[in-house]
Amino acid sequence: MAGSERAKMAAGEWYTCLDDDLEALRVTARDAVFEHNCLPPRQRGNLGPGLKALLGRAGEGARIEAPFHCAYGFNIFLGDGAFLNAGCTILDTASVRIGSGTLLGPNVQIYCAEHHKEAAGRQAGLEIARPVEIGANAWIGGSAIILGGVSIGEGAIVGAGAVVTRDVAANTTVVGNPARAVKRD
Template sequence: MTEKEKMLAGQQYNTLDPELLAQNYIARRLIKNYNHLDAEDLQQKDQILNELLGKKGDKVWIEAPFYCDYGEHIYIGENTFVNMNCTFLDDNTISIGKNGLIAPGVQIYTASHPLKASDRIRRPEEQSPNEPIYRTFSKPVDIGDNVWIGGNVCIMPGVSIGDNVTIGAGSVVTKDIPDNVLAFGNPCKVIKTLEE
């Protein structure tokens, strides 16, 4: 099993693996170019996003600056708007449905580390120059259709957010959120059901 396969399977993986580093370098170059384009250069922006992302629906708009790890694990449905200063750490898949509104400063994380320091940090005898000192694993994030994520929301690894959801600004989403609700807070929790 390759390190990339381990990463996408949620197993511990080597973040310094040559295949992963090569994809990260490609993504960094594309993001750098994207973030420095003139706002009206729509054709070039669209071309870069098509090259960077795993899938991009029609009329997807991402405001610069935008940041991600690999790009190819990000899937965004049609008519979704991602505002400026968003960071998507796509060490696993990040799926966003159609008609989404992602406000400025939203952070979506798929990468994580063991909680106990003794599990997270390799002992000296376990260390290798070809591996980082810390252990990493990842979990996918799934966001449904017609979702509005407020400004500066942080979405943690493994979270699923249902359809027709509004997440209030500044929330930290640590657990799954069902369809048709308003949720906010730290940690984020359901406040009320939203009528269709």
């Protein structure tokens, strides 16, 4: 794996997503996500079996409502009782850690991938992966977008539709685009 595109992605270096090995990993994730999204709710439970096996960690009682989408799955770590509502998308080119008791509203999007600023770099598939961390007992409102490299503190609230481009302190409420603090407990 040394020098591979996957190794570069994991190291937070520029890599090309137009790589056969990375595509094979995305196909595996798409299969697990398809199963999760298509199983009847009583059969699926909190997580479809393929998705549960794919995730980096699925804590006790963690739940993902269908439909759901992720890029790789193995970079997603869910704490105990974490809840992702319907329509969430996680482009987990880097680690995404969601703390225990944290709630994500419908259609929340987490984007770890950042494409190259130059057109030639984008055409070559160059991107860089930046991790996202969300502390315990946070609440991310519906349709919020969280960009790579962001940490959201324990107990924080992100308002519906907010675009989070920088860190959010613990027990702080942010809203808007770009998200800005409106309250600190």
